Amino acid sequence: MKRILYIPFDQLNAGYGVLAKADPQSDLIVLVESKRMVEEGGWHKVRLYFLVSSALHFAQELRNAGFTVSYIQAATTIDGLKQIQGDYPGLPILTAEPSSHRLFNQLKEFGVEYVENDFFLTSRSLFTLWAQKQKSFLMENFYRAQRLRLGILVDNGAPVGGQWNFDKENRLPPPKNYTYPPYLVHEVDAIDQEVADRFGIAPATTWATTRAGALRQLEYFLENHFEFFGPYEDAMTTENWALHHSLLSPYINNGLLHPSEVVDAALRRFERGDIPIAGAEGFIRQIIGWREYINGIYWHFGDHFKERNDMGATRKLLPLFTDSGKTQMNCLKHVVGEIEERAWTHHIPRLMVLSNLALLTGVNPQEFLQWMREQFIDATDWVMVPNVIGMGMHADSGEMMTKPYVSGGSYISKMSNYCKGCAYDPKKRVGEDACPFTTLYWNFLIEHRPEFSKNHRMAQQLAGIDRLSDVPELQVRARQVLDGLDRGEI
Numbered sequence: 484m485k486r487i488l489y490i491p492f493d494q495l496n497a498g499y500g501v502l503a504k505a506d507p508q509s510d511l512i513v514l515v516e517s518k519r520m521v522e523e524g525g526w527h528k529v530r531l532y533f534l535v536s537s538a539l540h541f542a543q544e545l546r547n548a549g550f551t552v553s554y555i556q557a558a559t560t561i562d563g564l565k566q567i568q569g570d571y572p573g574l575p576i577l578t579a580e581p582s583s584h585r586l587f588n589q590l591k592e593f594g595v596e597y598v599e600n601d602f603f604l605t606s607r608s609l610f611t612l613w614a615q616k617q618k619s620f621l622m623e624n625f626y627r628a629q630r631l632r633l634g635i636l637v638d639n640g641a642p643v644g645g646q647w648n649f650d651k652e653n654r655l656p657p658p659k660n661y662t663y664p665p666y667l668v669h670e671v672d673a674i675d676q677e678v679a680d681r682f683g684i685a686p687a688t689t690w691a692t693t694r695a696g697a698l699r700q701l702e703y704f705l706e707n708h709f710e711f712f713g714p715y716e717d718a719m720t721t722e723n724w725a726l727h728h729s730l731l732s733p734y735i736n737n738g739l740l741h742p743s744e745v746v747d748a749a750l751r752r753f754e755r756g757d758i759p760i761a762g763a764e765g766f767i768r769q770i771i772g773w774r775e776y777i778n779g780i781y782w783h784f785g786d787h788f789k790e791r792n793d794m795g796a797t798r799k800l801l802p803l804f805t806d807s808g809k810t811q812m813n814c815l816k817h818v819v820g821e822i823e824e825r826a827w828t829h830h831i832p833r834l835m836v837l838s839n840l841a842l843l844t845g846v847n848p849q850e851f852l853q854w855m856r857e858q859f860i861d862a863t864d865w866v867m868v869p870n871v872i873g874m875g876m877h878a879d880s881g882e883m884m885t886k887p888y889v890s891g892g893s894y895i896s897k898m899s900n901y902c903k904g905c906a907y908d909p910k911k912r913v914g915e916d917a918c919p920f921t922t923l924y925w926n927f928l929i930e931h932r933p934e935f936s937k938n939h940r941m942a943q944q945l946a947g948i949d950r951l952s953d954v955p956e957l958q959v960r961a962r963q964v965l966d967g968l969d970r971g972e973i
């Protein structure tokens with residue numbers, strides 16, 4: 484053997500990263516399952532099942548392809564690498580640039596050599612070139628530049644369909660009297676069963692743990708959901724946990740799928756003519772826009788971004804986040820319940836239910852970030868940090884997003900059926916049955932009015948305060964709501 488190739492659990496693809504030029508004759512492949520991750524992280528068991536089983540399957544596939552593979556269980560990643568170095572002294576260790584600041588620095592210090600991370604469509608240096616030319620980091624501007632650079636949905640420099648963005652057509656509430664396609668159930672094999680047993684759960688058939696399964700999920704999405712993705716991408720309903728979302732983030736994040744093949748497959752389907760441009764554009768924007776933008780921002784803003792708490796929020800994590808039984812609010816009970824079951828919910832519950840509540844109640848952003856990272860199947864540092872600190876918690880004074888994503892109960896009521904039968908009324912801001920979101924939304928705007936008054940994008944929301952006739956009562960109710968949430972009784 485001439486080289487040790489280290490494969491982190493989010494680089495599981497033989498065509499990219501350090502494996503793209505690997506040779507079974509001279510390269511030893513190493514994967515390290517760290518105790519820190521599986522035992523000490525407090526991670527959701529479904530997430531651990533998915534990550535570990537995917538890595539074990541990948542190791543097996545590499546062995547089948549003729550590679551020598553060592554799957555090491557060690558206290559930490561570095562301990563695992565020390566172990567392999569002891570077995571093969573003097574060999575260089577190579578990997579593709581790790582996706583988190585922590586691992587990047589640790590491995591570098593340990594002497595691991597890097598090849599460029601090509602698991603994204605935009606290199607870190609290319610994003611920096613874009614960012615250096617911006618006054619503010621508007622995702623929409625980045626996205627348009629991506630469309631032009633990558634030549635996706637453009638015709639002679641103009642957007643196909645005449646618009647760059649069809650969001651206005653895409654924000655529909657959940658449909659009524661509607662039949663959703665059945666969920667795709669993934670097959671379970673002996674490796675899955677063994678890993679599930681280790682973590683004391685049943686194998687999670689919602690999630691594939693192989694590239695073949697991930698490709699099946701992609702195909703199933705394109706065949707059954709792609710057409711309706713755009714219109715209902717912001718809708719939430721108790722009738723269906725996934726609506727028309729793709730459920731692809733775990734695989735794109737751990738390497739089983741590459742974003743370019745997801746985009747290519749979606750474009751091929753669009754070019755067949757049966758997908759409206761609004762739907763196709765909406766989905767492609769998620770991949771070439773949002774996903775790439777978030778990764779670019781993570782590296783551009785640096786490791787300290789995750790510590791930002793510009794609003795000085797100090798509240799402890801609310802009990803309802805760790806136990807869906809600790810709330811009377813239908814929306815939270817439902818969303819947290821879904822996460823407890825399968826470690827996933829789509830972007831609007833993440834943003835407009837979970838983060839919205841954390842921001843309105845002044846939960847400490849680092850505590851909330853920690854909880855989010857533990858819970859979600861697709862959580863990794865590069866994607867959680869900007870989404871939570873910048874987008875969800877506005878803890879960066881709007882450096883990433885120009886205004887906070889806050890809303891009262893009316894948004895949740897419009898975009899979901901959660902409010903039906905709830906103990907709280909989204910239209911009310913005072914009184915025992917006032918929706919906590921509505922009360923806290925107004926209270927938040929009143930409290931933060933001075934700092935938001937210079938933000939013209941907040942002008943309309945702030946002007947609403949002057950029309951309120953019950954500010955003292957509202958503030959009393961807000962205190963009761965906060966106390967009740969702290970006790971897990973609201």
Ligand SMILES: Cc1cc2nc3c(=O)[nH]c(=O)nc-3n(C[C@H](O)[C@H](O)[C@H](O)COP(=O)(O)OP(=O)(O)OC[C@H]3O[C@@H](n4cnc5c(N)ncnc54)[C@H](O)[C@@H]3O)c2cc1C
Nearest residue numbers: 728729730731732769773774829830834861862866870875
């Ligand atoms: C507060 C908050 C936290 C989030 N945390 C994560 C996370 O830890 N991991 C994660 O992968 N996504 C995260 N997202 C983004 C998004 O919610 C998930 O990617 C999406 O819900 C995954 O489900 P899906 O694959 O069905 O996505 P779809 O709705 O089908 O979208 C397609 C793909 O677009 C990409 N995408 C869309 N929005 C984003 C975004 N904001 N950031 C990055 N990629 C995006 C994902 O790769 C996703 O698979 C977060 C969003 C918010 C608001």
